[in-house]
Each structure stands twice: as structure tokens, then as C-alpha cells.
Amino acid sequence: MNTPVSKKLDIVIPAFRMHTQSFLNVLDGITEEDALKRIDGKTNHIIWMAGNLVNCRYGMAWVLGLREEDPYSDLFFQGKALSPEYNYPSLQALKESFHKISALLYEQLLQAPDELLDSAFQFGMNVPFVPATVLSFMGMCIGREDYLCGQIGLMRKILGYEGMKYDINTNIPY
Known part of the structure; x- marks a missing residue:
């Protein structure tokens, strides 16, 4: 890990790097069709949860000064219902967006000075x-990511998928 x-x-x-792994692991194998399913019309679907995490x-x-626009902000900004x-x-589109912003954000985190934080x-x-x-905002976002991965993990089980694996892909540097 870079210092x-x-x-x-x-x-x-x-935590950020572990959430990168968890996010990809919790989505592993979920079909696009299942990603849009809701339970009794009451839950958010996996697409919404994943989109909110990417957002x-x-x-x-x-907040760290990187002016990248979320292409799906109008659907997910501030937890839009x-x-x-x-x-x-699609899940695939969200994963692509996730990889793009995560790599850039990781570099911003590494460079963030105390004065900014x-x-x-x-x-x-x-x-x-x-x-x-x-x-504090960074910490709250990390907590939100934990929550969303947990919610997606629960949806995996409800939809009949096996539980999330904790495999680590060391080729992902962020």
C-alpha cells in the first residue's frame, strides 16, 4: 500500500480498499435481472444500492477536490429514493463507473493533507x-459503504445466491 x-x-x-474488494465480491454472479428485484415491493433493489455506493x-x-461527475448522479445523489x-x-455500467472513480479517488486520498481533512x-x-x-465526511461515507455492502449481501441470500466471499484480488491497487 502506498503511504x-x-x-x-x-x-x-x-477500509476503502477492503470495500473495493467487498463491493466486487458481493456483486459477483448476480444477474442483471436479479439486480432489479425488490422484496415485496418494499426494499431497494441491488442496482439502487450499488449505484448509491458508487455515488x-x-x-x-x-469533496477532496476531484471534479469527476457521476454519470448517474440524478438517480442516486444523496440517497435519492x-x-x-x-x-x-446496468450492474456492468455501475461497476465500470466504480472502477473509474475508485482508482482516481484512491490517489486523492493518498495526497490529502491534514489541512484539507x-x-x-x-x-x-x-x-x-x-x-x-x-x-468526518470520509468516515461517514466509509460507514455508508459498509451498510450498503451488507444490504446487498442480505439480498444475495434472499435471492438464492450463496453468501459473499472474502476473496482478495491483489491486482486491484485501490
Whole structure:
């Protein structure tokens, strides 16, 4: 692993890299058809969950100064509610977008200085024990990724797939 400029990211970066692996593993083998299924019309489908996770990565990149646009932002920005009227992208398209932004974001994380991480950033949580900083936003996004991977993992089981594997692809450097 490359060494980040800021020691404050010593926990965030390994979690980020593990989530890269988990995201790809949790989606492994899921068909495009199954990725659009909802349970009793009440749950989000896997496409929405995956798209929201990819959008989180675009948000992290944006806050760190990387001006890459999520091509599906209008469907997923700030957890926009799922709607049956929307035409959602394929899992394959989301994976491609995920790889693109993840590689770029990883480099931004490595270069992020303490001054940027400590800077004020209002992200709407308004929780007294969570400082409104860029670093806190990174941490909240990492938590969101955990949550979404867990939700997709549960959907895997409900849809009849085996549980997610924890295989590591060492060829993915981010």
C-alpha cells in the first residue's frame, strides 16, 4: 500500500480498499435481472444500492477536490429514493463507473493533507459528536459503504445466491 500524506487516513484507506474488494465480491454472479428485484415491493433493489455506493465514492472525490461527475448522479445523489419510473443503469455500467472513480479517488486520498481533512464541511448529519469536517465526511461515507455492502449481501441470500466471499484480488491497487 502506498503511504498517505496524512496519518489521519491510516484507518480510512485500508477500509476503502477492503470495500473495493467487498463491493466486487458481493456483486459477483448476480444477474442483471436479479439486480432489479425488490422484496415485496418494499426494499431497494441491488442496482439502487450499488449505484448509491458508487455515488458515495464520487461524493468523496468531489469533496477532496476531484471534479469527476457521476454519470448517474440524478438517480442516486444523496440517497435519492428508488422509483420504478426511472431507467437505472446496468450492474456492468455501475461497476465500470466504480472502477473509474475508485482508482482516481484512491490517489486523492493518498495526497490529502491534514489541512484539507480538518477543514469545515457541512454534510447534514448535525450530530453533536461528529465534527463537520472533510475527515468526518470520509468516515461517514466509509460507514455508508459498509451498510450498503451488507444490504446487498442480505439480498444475495434472499435471492438464492450463496453468501459473499472474502476473496482478495491483489491486482486491484485501490
